[in-house]
Amino acid sequence: xxxxxxxxxxxxxxxxxxxxxxxxxxxxxxxxxxxxxxxxxxxxxxxxxxxxxxxxxxxxxxxxxxxxxxxxxxxxxxxxxxxxxxxxxxxxxxxxxxxxxxxxxxxxxxxxxxxxxxxxxxxxxxxxxxxxxxxxxxxxxxxxxxxxxxxxxxxxxxxxxxxxxxxxxxxxxxxxxxxxxxxxxxxxxxxxxxxxxxxxxxxxxxxxxxxxxxxxxxxxxxxxxxxxxxxxxxxxxxxxxxxxxxxxxxxxxxxxxxxxxxxxxxxxxxxxxxxxxxxxxxxxxxxxxxxxxxxxxxxxxxxxxxxxxxxxxxxxxxxxxxxxxxxxxxxxxxxxxxxxxxxxxxxxxxxxxxxxxxxxxxxxxxxxxxxxxxxxxxxxxxxxxxxxxxxxxxxxxxxxxxxxxxxxxxxxxxxxxxxxxxxxxxxxxxxxxxxxxxxxxxxxxxxxxxxxxxxxx
Numbered sequence: 247x248x249x250x251x252x253x254x255x256x257x258x259x260x261x262x263x264x265x266x267x268x269x270x271x272x273x274x275x276x277x278x279x280x281x282x283x284x285x286x287x288x289x290x291x292x293x294x295x296x297x298x299x300x301x302x303x304x305x306x307x308x309x310x311x312x313x314x315x316x317x318x319x320x321x322x323x324x325x326x327x328x329x330x331x332x333x334x335x336x337x338x339x340x341x342x343x344x345x346x347x348x349x350x351x352x353x354x355x356x357x358x359x360x361x362x363x364x365x366x367x368x369x370x371x372x373x374x375x376x377x378x379x380x381x382x383x384x385x386x387x388x389x390x391x392x393x394x395x396x397x398x399x400x401x402x403x404x405x406x407x408x409x410x411x412x413x414x415x416x417x418x419x420x421x422x423x424x425x426x427x428x429x430x431x432x433x434x435x436x437x438x439x440x441x442x443x444x445x446x447x448x449x450x451x452x453x454x455x456x457x458x459x460x461x462x463x464x465x466x467x468x469x470x471x472x473x474x475x476x477x478x479x480x481x482x483x484x485x486x487x488x489x490x491x492x493x494x495x496x497x498x499x500x501x502x503x504x505x506x507x508x509x510x511x512x513x514x515x516x517x518x519x520x521x522x523x524x525x526x527x528x529x530x531x532x533x534x535x536x537x538x539x540x541x542x543x544x545x546x547x548x549x550x551x552x553x554x555x556x557x558x559x560x561x562x563x564x565x566x567x568x569x570x571x572x573x574x575x576x577x578x579x580x581x582x583x584x585x586x587x588x589x590x591x592x593x594x595x596x597x598x599x600x601x602x603x604x605x606x607x608x609x610x611x612x613x614x615x616x617x618x619x620x621x622x623x624x625x626x627x628x629x630x631x632x633x634x635x636x637x638x639x640x641x642x643x644x645x646x647x648x649x650x651x652x653x654x655x656x657x658x659x660x661x662x663x664x665x666x667x668x669x670x671x672x673x674x675x676x677x678x679x680x681x682x683x684x685x686x687x688x689x690x691x692x693x694x695x696x697x698x699x700x701x702x703x
Contacts, residue, residue, distance in 0.1 A: 250336040255325050258346075262321035269310055269317075275470045277309040278302050282398045284320040287345035290370055292323060302472045303481040305488065340366035348374070349394045353387065354433045361426035364419055372418040377406035379425050380452035380462045385441040388433055399469040402462060405572050409456040421455040458576070465575045475562075475571055479548070486544050490537045498536040499529070503624045504551055505543040510594040517546050551621060554601045555614040557589065558664040565592035579661060586657050590650075595641030596633075598653045603633035605656070605682050609692045611663075611675045628691060636686050652685045 248256075265272075265280065272280070281300065285293055296319055300312055324346055331337075331344050338347065340363040348356065348371060360367055360375060367375075378397050387393045397403045410418070428451060432444040446461075453462045493501065506518065521539045525531045531539070550556075553564040561574025561582075566589045574582070590598075607629050608614045623629040640649035656678055663674040683690050 274306040373410040595646035599637035
């Protein structure tokens with residue numbers, strides 16, 4: 247009969263070989279998750295060495311190339327740790343647990359062992375377990391061994407780890423005692439309602455250790471969001487250049503229109519003016535000129551076509567420096583409004599007119615966050631006409647005070663909407679659209695109400 251070490255070693259080696267054999271089939275999110283999965287089982291010194299030069303913002307090809315070397319190196323590390331921890335026999339409590347065993351063990355099984363041998367749990371492992379405890383959102387997670395891997399999908403887990411890094415070892419161990427007690431109560435609870443109430447208290451306790459004065463579930467964010475959220479400039483521009491190199495002339499023109507849509511009139515004169523002086527018109531620019539134009543805009547600013555609406559939920563401003571995601575989520579509404587108004591202050595009347603027209607052309611809030619739909623509007627004659635009309639009607643007099651006032655009202659309404667859910671949120675969105683329509687004298691453009699030829703019925 248093979249020993250435990252032999253069986254686990256074979257499993258680790260087979261898993262590594264299997265991943266390498268399928269590496270060319272793995273998509274970008276799967277590649278990033280593989281690195282998250284294994285990286286969460288490394289000690290800090292080894293992680294620093296093995297992840298040198300790594301970024302989640304690498305291209306899929308770069309991620310795949312990194313994984314070819316990383317996966318076998320990690321397997322070697324995991325096998326060595328296994329052999330060291332089980333050198334004196336098969337023991338499954340601290341300090342003899344491998345980091346993989348911590349990752350594989352269900353919460354209800356793991357935490358009593360942590361409580362019994364707390365002094366033998368490393369500060370790094372305590373940070374990982376406290377961060378996971380802050381993400382126990384449902385009763386079934388107490389018994390699900392896959393829970394530990396599941397939390398790795400969310401940036402919140404990595405944010406919590408970062409926050410816990412500054413917490414003292416004494417504070418971590420003291421918090422772990424309270425968390426272990428709370429988990430024991432939740433495991434012993436006799437009803438779903440009681441368990442859920444205990445888990446809420448647990449999340450509050452664990453979150454407070456990391457400095458979160460709010461319910462962690464409200465800060466969760468989307469799965470497999472790249473972390474850190476901000477794209478390093480070198481990756482952003484390199485990826486853009488690689489993409490532009492493969493584009494047809496038609497696609498380059500559309501990409502250029504997207505980038506031009508992100509500029510104020512002053513930025514257009516400063517960044518784009520020299521390019522327009524070289525060619526008779528935008529549509530006579532060759533591919534090389536369009537690529538150079540797009541890169542020049544991207545080098546001068548870091549914006550996306552849907553930031554104007556996404557800023558309310560993420561703190562990623564449309565024009566100014568972004569606010570760190572968790573800071574934004576925990577920020578009082580009054581402070582958020584201040585940040586948003588400063589962001590508005592960098593816009594000009596033409597940009598505000600474009601944003602207001604986008605509301606009129608988006609029958610639901612999700613459409614505003616859909617980059618594809620927003621890009622498509624740039625070639626929609628009705629959208630072009632509408633934002634021109636808004637600028638003419640509201641922005642032509644008094645230094646654009648009328649359009650600024652309307653945009654401020656929309657900003658305040660969107661800030662409130664960001665804190666709402668369900669029907670209330672939907673009602674607020676429709677009220678915003680009506681407010682814009684009433685102020686501009688233009689109709690709300692609903693695609694489902696259009697007839698043949700794209701004309702509204």
